[in-house]
Amino acid sequence: MYASHDYQRVYVWQQPVRWFHWINALCITVLGVTGYLIAHPPALLSGAEASAGYWFGTVRFAHFLAGYVFVANFLFRIYWAFAGNKYANWRNFLPLTRAQFRQVWDVLRVDILQLSNQPVPALGHNAVAYFTYAGTGLLTLFQIGSGFALYAPMSEAWLPQLFVWVTPLFGSEQNLRLFHYAVMWAFAVFTVIHVYLVVYHDYVEGHGVLSSIIGGWKFMEKRHAQADPATGISGFRGRAAPAPAPGAKTPATPAR
Amino acid sequence: MQTEIQPRPAAPREETIYEHLCARGVSRREFLSFCAWMGACIGLEQSGVAQMVQALETRRRIPVVWLHFQECTCCSESFLRSSHPIVADILLDKISLDYTETLLAASGHQAEQCLRDTITKYRGEYLLCIEGSVPLAEDGVYCCIGGRTAKQIVEEVAADAKAIIAWGNCACSGCVQAAKPNPTVATPIHRVLGGKPIVNVQGCPPIAEVMAGVLVHLLTFDRIPQLDAHGRPKAFYSRRVHDTCYRRPNYDAGLFVESFDDENARKGYCLYKVGCRGPSTYNSCGTIRWNGGVSFPIQSGHPCIGCSEANFWDNGPFYQRLPNFPGFGIESTADRLGVAAVGAAAAGAAAHAVLTNIRKRAEIGEQPGENAERAEAKAGQP
Ligand code: SF4
Numbered sequence: 001m002y003a004s005h006d007y008q009r010v011y012v013w014q015q016p017v018r019w020f021h022w023i024n025a026l027c028i029t030v031l032g033v034t035g036y037l038i039a040h041p042p043a044l045l046s047g048a049e050a051s052a053g054y055w056f057g058t059v060r061f062a063h064f065l066a067g068y069v070f071v072a073n074f075l076f077r078i079y080w081a082f083a084g085n086k087y088a089n090w091r092n093f094l095p096l097t098r099a100q101f102r103q104v105w106d107v108l109r110v111d112i113l114q115l116s117n118q119p120v121p122a123l124g125h126n127a128v129a130y131f132t133y134a135g136t137g138l139l140t141l142f143q144i145g146s147g148f149a150l151y152a153p154m155s156e157a158w159l160p161q162l163f164v165w166v167t168p169l170f171g172s173e174q175n176l177r178l179f180h181y182a183v184m185w186a187f188a189v190f191t192v193i194h195v196y197l198v199v200y201h202d203y204v205e206g207h208g209v210l211s212s213i214i215g216g217w218k219f220m221e222k223r224h225a226q227a228d229p230a231t232g233i234s235g236f237r238g239r240a241a242p243a244p245a246p247g248a249k250t251p252a253t254p255a256r
Numbered sequence: 257m258q259t260e261i262q263p264r265p266a267a268p269r270e271e272t273i274y275e276h277l278c279a280r281g282v283s284r285r286e287f288l289s290f291c292a293w294m295g296a297c298i299g300l301e302q303s304g305v306a307q308m309v310q311a312l313e314t315r316r317r318i319p320v321v322w323l324h325f326q327e328c329t330c331c332s333e334s335f336l337r338s339s340h341p342i343v344a345d346i347l348l349d350k351i352s353l354d355y356t357e358t359l360l361a362a363s364g365h366q367a368e369q370c371l372r373d374t375i376t377k378y379r380g381e382y383l384l385c386i387e388g389s390v391p392l393a394e395d396g397v398y399c400c401i402g403g404r405t406a407k408q409i410v411e412e413v414a415a416d417a418k419a420i421i422a423w424g425n426c427a428c429s430g431c432v433q434a435a436k437p438n439p440t441v442a443t444p445i446h447r448v449l450g451g452k453p454i455v456n457v458q459g460c461p462p463i464a465e466v467m468a469g470v471l472v473h474l475l476t477f478d479r480i481p482q483l484d485a486h487g488r489p490k491a492f493y494s495r496r497v498h499d500t501c502y503r504r505p506n507y508d509a510g511l512f513v514e515s516f517d518d519e520n521a522r523k524g525y526c527l528y529k530v531g532c533r534g535p536s537t538y539n540s541c542g543t544i545r546w547n548g549g550v551s552f553p554i555q556s557g558h559p560c561i562g563c564s565e566a567n568f569w570d571n572g573p574f575y576q577r578l579p580n581f582p583g584f585g586i587e588s589t590a591d592r593l594g595v596a597a598v599g600a601a602a603a604g605a606a607a608h609a610v611l612t613n614i615r616k617r618a619e620i621g622e623q624p625g626e627n628a629e630r631a632e633a634k635a636g637q638p
Binding site for chain 1: 594
């Protein structure tokens with residue numbers, strides 16, 4: 001009899017992380033939709049005078065407002081990378097250890113190439129996911145920088161003025177606008193893959209990934225939940241965490 | 257950037273600008289109204305206007321060298337067509353063009369002599385105006401005058417100039433000849449003359465009143481005006497065409513021209529969707545307008561093409577809101593690439609989902625625990 005499916009409930013995503021996620025999701029949605037509308041305003045037929053309408057102005061206002069929330073939320077997440085639990089820690093997002101690279105390979109093998117049926121145990125995210133989020137973090141930084149640089153001519157506020165130096169790097173505002181817009185598509189691609197993979201992991205592994213971003217709990221086989229590969233990378237309990245034994249990749253060892 | 261330049265000591269016997277105007281039959285009233293009008297253009301306060309009056313009353317002519325390189329002379333044309341007669345008078349007679357290829361009576365060696373005389377006689381006093389870019393490819397052979405390359409000429413003349421003005425998009429950022437692939441390596445003046453303060457009077461061409469305003473500012477205050485990050489005088493280039501556009505209410509109300517000559521175009525809706533660059537173009541077209549305030553492109557139903565911005569030729573097509581995406585061939589808009597990428601991601605996800613259901617069926621089940629245990633048992637076997 002295997003005790004491998006003796007599950008343990010682990011509190012992974014603290015409340016601030018969950019708030020961050022949903023506010024971020026909302027911001028990206030609003031920014032994406034309004035951004036698309038700003039680039040391609042629909043042809044609304046209206047006999048009204050211009051003075052009677054302001055919908056395009058409102059769309060732009062929503063975009064700018066969501067932009068501010070997006071920045072504040074992002075800054076908060078950076079703070080939480082230092083203040084939060086080990087799954088939210090900033091170290092996860094940077095390639096610092098061999099173990100992370102090993103896990104990247106494992107994830108590619110198991111989840112993409114599907115050469116193995118053994119899920120890669122990872123509380124928090126797996127290394128591929130963490131690195132992907134680091135990438136979206138960079139995209140976020142770019143959108144913030146380019147967005148506020150484009151906004152600066154319309155605003156006296158200090159925050160947009162911090163980014164005026166971005167425009168010359170791109171030669172012209174028009175060019176910067178293009179890249180700002182193109183990165184919106186990158187977020188769209190990210191969203192498709194992100195949502196799919198969450199559903200995939202939930203469906204295949206049954207660790208409760210999907211609900212974890214609401215309640216914060218994940219469910220993990222006990223032996224994994226206590227083993228280093230699952231939490232070691234996420235946690236970096238010791239910076240030089242002893243490399244897991246080769247057997248850890250496919251933990252065939254009997255449960256503790 | 258404010259750079260003090262030494263006022264030129266008044267040369268004896270030379271009449272002042274005002275005296276010259278009087279001699280030309282300009283009344284005091286006309287003169288003052290010109291100053292007030294110019295002051296409004298430059299954005300001076302009342303006291304600034306008085307200062308201008310005084311300056312024009314007491315200052316002598318400034319010698320000017322006006323060089324032409326890779327350009328079409330539309331800047332000169334624009335300037336000559338300034339709506340105000342005094343502009344032409346003051347600025348062409350009184351600033352006195354000592355050398356300009358286009359308007360010079362002399363030609364050949366005489367003209368070159370004229371240039372040499374001016375820059376030696378008025379060393380450190382003459383104003384250098386440059387129209388056109390300087391080609392640097394093949395040692396500059398693409399633009400030679402009197403056997404010397406544009407680069408040699410501009411470097412020599414700029415060395416002792418009191419101030420330098422770059423007229424138009426060519427001199428400020430290379431305009432069409434610097435558009436990709438820029439075969440002659442057409443280079444704007446500020447890159448050729450690194451380190452010197454240069455007033456970039458942008459536009460293709462710049463508005464005549466803007467050109468006049470910059471000159472009057474130099475005459476009045478004896479220093480170059482405040483410049484923005486691109487070296488453009490803030491008085492004229494600090495606001496976007498979009499901010500001063502009279503069609504702006506249509507923009508905010510989301511009323512757009514869909515195609516030229518449609519009903520919306522007749523109603524005068526905003527030209528954003530047919531490619532208007534007003535939102536990213538800094539110029540005074542919306543306020544000063546053209547041809548004596550008669551109109552400007554947007555008023556005539558044509559979207560702004562952004563001619564006072566660097567690289568505006570490369571941000572095309574003109575009649576499309578966003579430029580094509582570089583590096584993916586012609587006609588590749590960010591949208592096409594974006595839709596393709598999202599489609600590929602969705603297709604990849606779908607394919608992956610199918611694959612998952614086949615390859616991982618042992619793990620997926622109504623009782624995942626049992627299935628997975630069986631799978632693990634199998635995998636665990638050596
Ligand atoms: S026509 Fe151009 S400049 Fe005028 S409001 Fe529309 S987009 Fe702005």
